[in-house]
Amino acid sequence: MFYSTRSKLIASFLVVSFLVGAVSLFIGGQLLYKAVLSEATNRVRLDLNSAREIYLTRIKQLKCPLSITTLGFGFLSALKRHDAPELAIRLRRLAQQAELDFAGIVTKEGTTLCRMGPDSIPKEGIQAPNPIANLALKRRVATSGTVVLSEEFLSAEDPELADRARIQLLPTPRAAPRAEKEELSGMALAAAVPVFDKGDLLGVIYGGILLNRSQTIVDTVRDTVFQQEIYKGRSIGTATIFFKDLRISTNVLTPDGKRAIGTRVSKEVREHVLGKGKKWTDRAFVVSDWYITAYEPIEDIFGERVGMLYVGVLEAKYADMRTKALSVLVLIIVAGMLLAVGLGYILEKKIMSPVHRLIKAGHQVSEGSLTPEIGPISKGEIGVLQNTFQDMVAAMGRRRAAAENRLLQSEKQASVGRLAAGVAHEINNPLTGVLTYTHMLLRRKDIGDDIRSDLQTIVESTERVRKIVKGLLDFSRQTKLDQEPTEVNRLVRSTISVMENQALVKGVSIEFNPGENLPMLTLDRNQFQSMLLNIIINALDATEPGGSIRVSTGVSLSASNAGKKGVEIAIADTGCGIPQEDLDKLFDPFFSTKEVGQGTGLGLSVSFGIVQRHGGTIRVQSEVGRGSTFTIWLPVDERGGEHENIGS
Amino acid sequence: MKILVVDDERIVLDSCQKVLEADGFEVYLVPSANKALQAMKKEGFGLLLVDIKMPEHDGMYLMREVKKKWPDIPIIVMSGYPTTNTIEEAVKMQAAAFIAKPFTPDELLEIIRKVIQKEENHESKQSPSD
Numbered sequence: 001m002f003y004s005t006r007s008k009l010i011a012s013f014l015v016v017s018f019l020v021g022a023v024s025l026f027i028g029g030q031l032l033y034k035a036v037l038s039e040a041t042n043r044v045r046l047d048l049n050s051a052r053e054i055y056l057t058r059i060k061q062l063k064c065p066l067s068i069t070t071l072g073f074g075f076l077s078a079l080k081r082h083d084a085p086e087l088a089i090r091l092r093r094l095a096q097q098a099e100l101d102f103a104g105i106v107t108k109e110g111t112t113l114c115r116m117g118p119d120s121i122p123k124e125g126i127q128a129p130n131p132i133a134n135l136a137l138k139r140r141v142a143t144s145g146t147v148v149l150s151e152e153f154l155s156a157e158d159p160e161l162a163d164r165a166r167i168q169l170l171p172t173p174r175a176a177p178r179a180e181k182e183e184l185s186g187m188a189l190a191a192a193v194p195v196f197d198k199g200d201l202l203g204v205i206y207g208g209i210l211l212n213r214s215q216t217i218v219d220t221v222r223d224t225v226f227q228q229e230i231y232k233g234r235s236i237g238t239a240t241i242f243f244k245d246l247r248i249s250t251n252v253l254t255p256d257g258k259r260a261i262g263t264r265v266s267k268e269v270r271e272h273v274l275g276k277g278k279k280w281t282d283r284a285f286v287v288s289d290w291y292i293t294a295y296e297p298i299e300d301i302f303g304e305r306v307g308m309l310y311v312g313v314l315e316a317k318y319a320d321m322r323t324k325a326l327s328v329l330v331l332i333i334v335a336g337m338l339l340a341v342g343l344g345y346i347l348e349k350k351i352m353s354p355v356h357r358l359i360k361a362g363h364q365v366s367e368g369s370l371t372p373e374i375g376p377i378s379k380g381e382i383g384v385l386q387n388t389f390q391d392m393v394a395a396m397g398r399r400r401a402a403a404e405n406r407l408l409q410s411e412k413q414a415s416v417g418r419l420a421a422g423v424a425h426e427i428n429n430p431l432t433g434v435l436t437y438t439h440m441l442l443r444r445k446d447i448g449d450d451i452r453s454d455l456q457t458i459v460e461s462t463e464r465v466r467k468i469v470k471g472l473l474d475f476s477r478q479t480k481l482d483q484e485p486t487e488v489n490r491l492v493r494s495t496i497s498v499m500e501n502q503a504l505v506k507g508v509s510i511e512f513n514p515g516e517n518l519p520m521l522t523l524d525r526n527q528f529q530s531m532l533l534n535i536i537i538n539a540l541d542a543t544e545p546g547g548s549i550r551v552s553t554g555v556s557l558s559a560s561n562a563g564k565k566g567v568e569i570a571i572a573d574t575g576c577g578i579p580q581e582d583l584d585k586l587f588d589p590f591f592s593t594k595e596v597g598q599g600t601g602l603g604l605s606v607s608f609g610i611v612q613r614h615g616g617t618i619r620v621q622s623e624v625g626r627g628s629t630f631t632i633w634l635p636v637d638e639r640g641g642e643h644e645n646i647g648s
Numbered sequence: 649m650k651i652l653v654v655d656d657e658r659i660v661l662d663s664c665q666k667v668l669e670a671d672g673f674e675v676y677l678v679p680s681a682n683k684a685l686q687a688m689k690k691e692g693f694g695l696l697l698v699d700i701k702m703p704e705h706d707g708m709y710l711m712r713e714v715k716k717k718w719p720d721i722p723i724i725v726m727s728g729y730p731t732t733n734t735i736e737e738a739v740k741m742q743a744a745a746f747i748a749k750p751f752t753p754d755e756l757l758e759i760i761r762k763v764i765q766k767e768e769n770h771e772s773k774q775s776p777s778d
Contacts, residue, residue, distance in 0.1 A: 421729060424728065424729055425701065425728045425729040426728075427728075428728030428729070428748075428749040428750050429655075429657040429659060429660050429728055429749060429750075430659055431749070431750035432659065432660050432663050432728075432749045432750040432751060433659035433660065433662070433663050434750075435663075435750050435751065435752050435753075436663035436664075436666060436667055436752070436753055437663065437666070439752050439753045439754070440666055440667065440670065440753060443670075443753075462750075466750055473729065473730070
C-alpha cells in the first residue's frame with residue numbers, strides 16, 4: 001500500500017508543497033520580520049525627532065515669559081530699588097502663569113535677591129551656586145537649556161522641590177552598577193534672562209521646571225506622537241527622560257502599573273549614548289517588555305552629556321503582526337498540502353483507474369482469456385497503452401491459433417505416418433504374391449487373349465496399389481535431410497527446366513524471375529526439388545492451356561517469425577484457384593481434388609513435411625477462377641548462408 | 649545354384665519359389681532365422697534372400713550369424729518397409745543388394761542375376777591371385 005502510485009503521488013505532492021511552504025515560510029518570515037523591524041525602527045527614529053522637538057519647545061517656552069517680564073516698567077523700577085517683596089509677588093504671578101517650578105532674581109553681583117519659594121528673600125550669607133543664572137550673568141545674554149541642580153540649590157529654592165528630586169535607585173537587571181542608593185540632584189529645564197536698564201546690567205531673572213517626577217513632557221510626547229494608541233490595554237508608545245542612566249520622568253510602566261521612575265538603562269545603552277554620545281536604535285528590553293527603541297543624549301547648558309531622551313514602541317505589536325502574517329502563511333501552506341493530498345488522490349484515481357483495469361485485464365489474459373475487459377479507452381499515453389495492450393492480446397490470439405494449427409498439422413502427419421508404415425508393411429507382402437502370380441500367369445502361352453487382358457488389368461491395378469503404398473511410405477518416412485549449401489536460383493531453374501516440355505505440350509507458359517543477391521541456403525537438394533516439382537505439377541494441372549505459371553525468388557523477412565531473414569520462392573499460376581473451404585485441408589494427407597486415380601492426396605502433405613523439416617513455411621493465397629500462389633519461405637542460416645554468399 | 653529364401657510370410661516364400669524355380673534355381677524355403685541357420689549347416693547355398701522384419705530373430709541377426717560362419721555367401725535383403733535406416737544397416741552388414749517389396753518376377757530375377765554376376769567377377773578377379 002505504501003508503495004502504491006497513489007501514496008507516491010500524494011507523498012511527492014506533499015513533499016513539494018511542504019518544501020515550498022517551508023522555504024517561503026522561512027524566507028517570508030525573515031523578510032517580513034526585517035521589513036517590520038526596519039519599519040518600526042524608522043518610525044521610532046522619527047518619533048525621537050518629534051520628542052526632541054517637544055523637549056526643545058518646552059525650553060523655548062521658558063525663556064519667553066521671562067523676557068517679557070524684564071520689559072515691564074514696574075518690574076524694572078522694583079529691581080532698581082531692590083524691592084524684594086514686590087519682586088517676589090511678581091515672580092509668583094509669573095511662575096503661576098508660566099507653570100514654573102522655580103524662579104528667582106539674582107543681582108549683578110550674583111547673590112539671590114528674591115525667589116518664588118517659601119524662603120523668598122534669602123538672608124545674607126553663603127548661597128548654593130545657581131548654574132543657569134551665573135551663566136547668563138557671565139554671558140550677559142538670555143540663556144536656556146538643561147541644567148543639573150544640586151540638592152542645596154533645590155532645597156534653597158523650595159524644600160518640596162528637593163523632595164521631588166530625590167529618587168531611590170531601584171535594582172535593574174543589566175544596568176551598570178552604581179554605588180549610591182539615591183539620586184539627590186535634579187535635572188531641570190531652565191532659562192535665565194539678564195535685565196538691563198539703559199545699558200546697565202541690573203541682574204538676572206531665572207526660572208525653570210524640574211524634570212524629576214514630571215509627567216508633562218513625556219506624556220505630551222506619548223499623546224501627540226503616538227496619539228494615545230493602545231495595544232492590548234497598554235500604550236504602544238513610551239517616552240522617558242533619563243538623568244544620567246536613571247529614569248526620572250517616564251511613562252514606561254512597571255509590571256504593577258506604576259511609572260518606572262528609579263529604574264535604570266542597560267549598561268550597553270548607557271555606554272553607547274552617554275559614553276560615546278551616539279544615538280541608539282534597536283530592539284531592547286525595557287523594564288518588563290521588548291521595545292523597539294531610540295535613545296539620544298541630552299546635553300546641558302555647558303555641553304556636558306547629563307541625560308538621555310528615549311522613545312520606544314512596544315515590539316509586541318510588530319511581533320504579533322509578523323506572527324499573524326506567518327500564521328496566515330502557515331494556513332495557506334496547510335491548505336496547499338491538503339489540496340495536494342486531495343489532488344493526488346483524484347489524479348491518481350483518474351490516471352490509475354485505467355491502469356488498474358489493465359492490470360486486471362492482464363490477470364485475465366494470464367488466466368487464459370483473450371477478450372479481457374479494459375474499459376473505455378482514455379486519451380493520451382494511457383490510451384496508447386490500452387490500445388497497445390489490445391493489439392498485443394489480439395496478436396497473441398492469432399499466434400496461439402496459428403501454433404495450435406501447426407501442432408494439429410504435425411500431429412495429423414505423425415499419426416498418418418505411423419498408420420502408413422503399418423499398412424505398407426502388411427500390404428507389401430500379399431502384393432508381392434499378387435504381382436508374382438499374375439506375372440507368372442502372363443508368361444504362359446496357353447491362355448486366351450481375353451484372360452491375358454484381364455490379367456493385364458490385375459497387373460495395372462496392382463501397380464496402382466503399389467504406387468499408393470509407395471506414396472504412403474514416402475510420406476511416413478522421416479528421412480534425414482542430406483543438406484548442402486545450395487544456390488536457390490540454380491535449383492529452381494533446373495526444376496523448371498524438367499517441367500518445360502510438359503508445359504509446352506499443354507500450352508502453358510512458365511516464367512522464372514530470379515531474385516538478386518540471394519544468400520546461399522543449406523538444403524537437401526533432392527527432397528527440395530521433388531517438393532518444388534510437386535507444387536509446379538499441381539500448378540500445371542490446375543492451369544488451362546493459354547495460362548501461365550510465374551516462379552519468382554527473393555529475400556524476405558518472415559511474417560510469422562518476428563522478422564527473421566529468409567528466402568521466398570513464390571509459384572503463382574493463373575489456374576482454377578482453390579475454394580476457401582479447401583484451403584485449410586490443403587496440406588492434409590489424402591486430401592485431393594483430383595479425380596480418383598489421378599492423385600494420392602499425399603503430394604502437398606509430403607511437400608509441407610519437407611519444407612517444415614527445413615525450418616520453413618508454406619503459405620497459400622488463392623482466388624477461385626483467378627489462380628493460386630504458393631509461397632515457400634526458408635530461413636537463412638546466418639552463419640553459413642551469409643558467409644557462402646560473400647565467398648561466391 | 650541353391651538359393652535359400654528366409655521370410656515369415658508364406659506367400660512371399662511361395663512367390664519366390666515359383667519365380668526362381670521357373671528360372672532354373674534350386675530353391676529352399678525357411679520361415680525363420682533359426683531354421684535358416686539349421687538349413688545352412690546341412691546344405692551349401694550359393695545365395696541368401698532374407699526378409700528383415702521377422703518375429704524372434706530378425707534378418708539383421710541372421711546376416712550377422714551368416715557372415716560369421718559363411719562370409720562369402722552373398723545376401724540379398726528384402727523389405728516391405730524400406731527406410732533409409734534399414735537400407736543403411738543392410739549395407740553396413742555387407743548385403744549384396746536390397747530389394748523393396750512388392751516386386752515383379754522380372755525385378756527379382758534382375759537383382760539376383762546382377763548379384764551372381766558380381767560374385768563371379770569377384771571370384772574371377774580373385775582366382776589368379778590364388
